[in-house]
Amino acid sequence: MLNKDAKIKRYIINTHPKVLEVHDRRNQGSYCHIKDIIKSDNIKYLDCISKKELSKWFLKNPDYHGCIHCLPDFAEKNKKILP
Ligand SMILES: [Zn+2]
Helix, strand or coil, X not given: CCCCCXXXXXXXXXXXXXXXXXXXXXXXXXXXXXXXXXXXXXXXXXXXXXXXXXXXXXXXXXXXXXCCCCCHHHCHHHCCCCC
């Protein structure tokens, strides 16, 4: 069940030091293992609304990358910085 904040908290961050990955709930698939992240203590939500704001967030948090499945624009190898 998604709570009422689900729309705002679209992006989920896996803060595990070996992972540091951001997922997009609108795009999530079973390969994202969102449920496992939620069950763990390594979860944070991002309040970004637009991809542009997310892009800024990645600039400030260069250790993180987007999930290759649900957020390929920000995946490690092809991280795009929007203008
Ligand atoms: Zn994902």
